[in-house]
Each structure stands twice: as structure tokens, then as C-alpha cells.
Amino acid sequence: MTVVAPGTGTRLVDRFERGLDAPICLTWELTYACNLACVHCLSSSGRRDPRELSTAECKALIDEFERMQIFYVNIGGGEPTIRSDFWELVDYATDHRVGVKFSTNGSRITEAVAARLAASDYVDVQISLDGADAEVNDAVRGEGSFATAVTAMERLAAAGFTGSKLSVVVTRHNVGQLDRFLEMADHYGAQLRLTRLRPSGRGADVWDELHPTAAQQRQLYDWLVRRGEEVLTGDSFFHLAGFGDALPGLNLCGAGRVVCLVDPVGDVYACPFAIHDEFLAGNVRASGGFTSVWRQSDLFLELRQPQSAGACGSCGHYDACRGGCMAAKFFTGLPLDGPDPECVLGHGEHALDARGDIETPRPAPDHSSRPRQVAVALTSSRHGAPGPAAIRMPTPDRRPDRSCDEHPLSGYAPGPVPTAT
Amino acid sequence: MPPLSPPSAAPFDPSRPYALHPQVALRPESFGALAYHFGTRRLSFLKSRTLLAVVQSLADQPSGLEACRSAGVPAEELGDYERALGLLVDSGMICERVA
Numbered sequence: 001m002t003v004v005a006p007g008t009g010t011r012l013v014d015r016f017e018r019g020l021d022a023p024i025c026l027t028w029e030l031t032y033a034c035n036l037a038c039v040h041c042l043s044s045s046g047r048r049d050p051r052e053l054s055t056a057e058c059k060a061l062i063d064e065f066e067r068m069q070i071f072y073v074n075i076g077g078g079e080p081t082i083r084s085d086f087w088e089l090v091d092y093a094t095d096h097r098v099g100v101k102f103s104t105n106g107s108r109i110t111e112a113v114a115a116r117l118a119a120s121d122y123v124d125v126q127i128s129l130d131g132a133d134a135e136v137n138d139a140v141r142g143e144g145s146f147a148t149a150v151t152a153m154e155r156l157a158a159a160g161f162t163g164s165k166l167s168v169v170v171t172r173h174n175v176g177q178l179d180r181f182l183e184m185a186d187h188y189g190a191q192l193r194l195t196r197l198r199p200s201g202r203g204a205d206v207w208d209e210l211h212p213t214a215a216q217q218r219q220l221y222d223w224l225v226r227r228g229e230e231v232l233t234g235d236s237f238f239h240l241a242g243f244g245d246a247l248p249g250l251n252l253c254g255a256g257r258v259v260c261l262v263d264p265v266g267d268v269y270a271c272p273f274a275i276h277d278e279f280l281a282g283n284v285r286a287s288g289g290f291t292s293v294w295r296q297s298d299l300f301l302e303l304r305q306p307q308s309a310g311a312c313g314s315c316g317h318y319d320a321c322r323g324g325c326m327a328a329k330f331f332t333g334l335p336l337d338g339p340d341p342e343c344v345l346g347h348g349e350h351a352l353d354a355r356g357d358i359e360t361p362r363p364a365p366d367h368s369s370r371p372r373q374v375a376v377a378l379t380s381s382r383h384g385a386p387g388p389a390a391i392r393m394p395t396p397d398r399r400p401d402r403s404c405d406e407h408p409l410s411g412y413a414p415g416p417v418p419t420a421t
Numbered sequence: 422m423p424p425l426s427p428p429s430a431a432p433f434d435p436s437r438p439y440a441l442h443p444q445v446a447l448r449p450e451s452f453g454a455l456a457y458h459f460g461t462r463r464l465s466f467l468k469s470r471t472l473l474a475v476v477q478s479l480a481d482q483p484s485g486l487e488a489c490r491s492a493g494v495p496a497e498e499l500g501d502y503e504r505a506l507g508l509l510v511d512s513g514m515i516c517e518r519v520a
Contacts, residue, residue: 002465002512004472004505012466015452022448024455024464069448071457071464097446099459121444121460163462 310337
């Protein structure tokens with residue numbers, strides 16, 4: 001990102017907080033179907049939703065993106081390549097000047113696909129990997145997933161695709177492997193992308209065990225200060241800005257302001273980490289379509305109003321971290337106008353202790369293939385109809401006394417950053 | 422697939438003709454505009470409507486300097502706008518036009 005002055009004295013970030021005519025960065029989960037079952041999946045993916053947008057509906061949505069001049073979309077899932085019309089949709093988007101970056105576990109990156117991708121200027125690929133070795137990765141993403149991802153990276157490199165993304169969610173177990181990830185990315189002519197683990201989707205079930213410790217947060221911050229210009233972060237770690245210098249990026253929660261998520265059934269959420277009714281702004285199938293949801297939904301208009309610093313108002317670092325991530329707070333049961341659960345000053349931990357053992361909001365909908373690692377309470381589904389039981393709290397296998405239980409601009413910052421003013 | 426950085430270009434020369442790079446899209450916004458380069462995947466923020474007007478007029482003007490003048494940039498601010506155009510050349514957003 002480059003900021004090109006001259007301009008008025010208003011900081012760009014203040015403009016962004018009031019929202020834009022169209023998102024800068026839009027994540028589109030094409031399907032909830034997935035051949036993996038990552039324990040931290042932020043969209044609780046697994047099974048395809050029968051109400052998924054049809055090919056024609058997807059194309060109409062792409063037409064809308066073109067009219068709004070949404071330059072590119074981050075396509076994810078689930079595993080988006082599972083959709084039989086995936087390549088048709090990618091071609092349709094790029095033919096309409098909507099660039100595509102898609103996230104994949106690599107399982108469908110054949111040599112032929114790699115060659116095809118290498119020939120396109122408008123398609124970018126992001127391979128997910130959460131450990132620099134099979135042991136660390138597969139514990140989270142499933143057995144064999146490390147080998148699959150590495151094979152995909154090899155095929156892309158062999159086909160001459162440079163600049164793909166190696167995308168890593170930073171956890172307690174891989175935070176010590178950041179240099180190795182960077183070496184891997186370099187080896188394959190790729191760029192490393194690091195994002196924050198959020199307690200969203202199935203991530204809520206494992207956040208306690210997987211999120212970096214306080215000491216590791218500092219380690220991560222120091223690494224990002226040292227190497228941050230070499231990696232993409234999707235502005236993921238702005239909650240760490242309280243440690244000192246702001247990290248590269250906007251350091252802004254872009255939810256509903258400059259980013260949003262469209263899910264496989266057309267629901268529009270404020271950000272990819274907030275799949276919950278609380279952050280549901282509308283559906284692209286409604287009259288007015290996506291444009292109307294983005295420009296007129298009550299939720300998004302509210303998010304573009306000045307937000308209260310609340311309990312963080314007296315903290316000298318508020319201007320830096322802006323209170324952190326809305327979704328991380330929400331799914332850990334913390335007030336949205338208070339500290340982030342991973343507040344670097346420790347205010348989040350105190351808030352979690354003070355909160356006690358409450359029932360945290362459950363991410364919904366859930367499309368997991370297998371019962372989550374929570375006890376199955378056999379309640380009837382939402383509409384009382386027979387069918388698969390909705391899996392709800394309580395979650396007795398979580399520590400009852402746990403000290404606790406989110407870009408936004410995800411995928412954003414397409415370049416090394418700023419000559420900002 | 423994109424190169425990671427734009428090919429190095431000659432520095433901006435206000436006396437020469439320029440145009441938006443064919444792979445760049447401009448989206449006007451209240452604060453100015455967003456510019457996105459499909460080839461390098463880089464995003465730039467143009468922080469004023471006047472700069473947007475300058476960039477939009479480049480292709481029709483004989484030089485970068487004339488583009489600034491035609492967009493109404495006051496003489497005392499020409500230096501600032503030339504520096505801004507220089508950044509856009511460096512990031513590949515605008516390029517010299519073959520007249």
C-alpha cells in the first residue's frame with residue numbers, strides 16, 4: 001500500500017473509519033464444503049450448505065463487484081476448489097476486471113492447474129500451512145495436510161508461479177517457526193503471510209490451547225518489527241501496537257468499513273472472523289443486492305459511527321491498538337468497548353478473569369463434518385425439525401476455570417508498505 | 422502471475438507525457454481515490470480529489486506539468502504534486518506515454 005499525498009490533513013485511517021463506497025477488501029467464502037477439518041477453522045467448514053449460491057447467482061454477484069469497482073476478492077471456504085464451477089467463476093471474475101486471490105489447502109493444485117495459474121496475471125494463490133513441519137501442521141490441519149501443501153507449493157514453483165502466498169495462522173506451537181516459514185516461502189518463490197488466530201468458528205474450541213501466550217505475543221511483535229516488511233499480515237496484528245511502534249499496515253479494524261465477508265449462502269458479515277448473527281448485515285439475495293447491504297445496512301452504518309473506547313478510554317495506547325479485534329472480544333464474551341483478550345498490557349486477561357466462566361457466544365452457523373470437540377447436547381435444530389442435532393454449549397471438556405475463553409483487512413496490504421504521510 | 426515489484430522506471434519528469442498504466446484501475450472516493458494495479462497487486466491511495474483529477478487528465482495532456490495545471494493545481498503546490506506523481510511512477514501506477 002502506498003499513500004500518495006498531497007491531501008488534506010485528515011488521516012486516511014479516520015476516513016476509512018467512516019467507511020467507503022465499496023470495500024477495499026472483500027472475502028468471499030464460496031463453499032462450506034471442505035476435505036479437511038482444521039481444528040481452528042474460522043468458518044466451521046465441512047459440509048456443503050444446500051442453499052449455496054448457484055453459478056448464476058455467483059456471476060451476478062461478480063457483476064455487482066465489477067460495478068462497484070471492487071478490484072479483487074479473496075476467495076476462500078471451505079475448500080473453494082471443491083466447487084465444480086470454481087474455474088468457471090475465476091475466469092468470469094477475471095474477465096470482468098475483478099482479480100481473484102484464492103485460499104486453498106493445496107489438494108487440487110495439480111501440475112496442470114499450476115501451469116494454468118502461472119499463465120494468469122489476475123489470479124493469485126494462497127496455500128494454507130500452520131506448521132513448518134508435518135508434526136506441528138498436521139496436529140491442527142489434519143494428517144497428510146503438510147505434505148499436500150508442500151506438494152502444491154512445489155508444483156506452483158515448478159510451473160514458474162512466483163509470488164504465491166504461504167499463509168500461516170500464528171499459534172502457540174508455530175510462533176517459534178517464523179524464520180523457517182520465511183525460508184520455506186523464499187525457497188518456493190512465495191511470500192509469507194501471517195495472520196492472527198481468532199476464537200471464531202471452530203477456533204473458539206481451541207483458542208485457549210492454541211493462542212500465543214503473553215510472552216509469545218511479545219516475541220511475535222519483535223519478529224514483526226524486524227521482518228514485518230517482508231511479510232503480509234492483512235493488518236492482522238494491530239492489537240500488538242501497544243508494545244510500541246505501530247506495525248506496517250493501517251492498524252484499523254476494517255469490519256464493515258473497508259472489509260466484509262460474503263458467505264456461501266450470500267449472507268454478508270462484517271468481517272471473516274465474525275460469522276454470527278450479531279454481525280450479519282444482510283444477504284445478497286435480497287432486493288438491492290450486495291450494494292445495498294454494503295451502503296445501507298443498519299449494522300454497517302453503525303460500525304462506521306465513532307466507536308466508544310469504553311474501558312480502554314483511559315489507556316494511553318488506545319490510539320495505537322484501537323481496542324483490538326471486535327470478533328476476538330465477542331467470541332470470548334468480552335464487551336466490545338473494552339480490551340482485546342490478547343491486550344498486550346494484560347487488560348484482556350484481567351477482563352477474562354473478571355468475566356468468569358460465562359457461556360460465550362457460539363459461532364454459527366456450523367457446517368462441521370464431524371461433531372466438534374465439544375460435548376454434543378442433543379437439542380433439536382433451530383426450527384424444531386428432525387435432523388442433525390444442533391451442537392451447542394455446554395462444553396464440559398473446556399477448562400471450567402479457564403482464564404478466558406477476529407481486517408480485518410485480511411489479505412490486505414498487497415505490497416510492502418508505506419511511504420505514508 | 423504478478424512480479425513482486427514493478428519494473429524500475431525512469432524517474433518522473435514533469436516535462437514528459439504520462440498516462441495511467443493499462444493494468445491500473447482508479448476508484449474515486451470522497452477522500453481522493455484508490456488505485457489498484459492488477460499486475461503488481463499493489464494498492465495506492467490518492468489522498469485528494471485534485472490528485473485524482475491530475476491523474477485522470479494525464480492521458481490528454483502533453484506533459485505531467487500541464488496535467489497539473491489543467492486540474493487546477495496552484496503554482497505554489499506544483500512541487501507537492503510532482504512528488505506525488507513521482508511516487509506513482511515509482512510504483513508503476515502511471516507510466517510515460519509513447520506519444
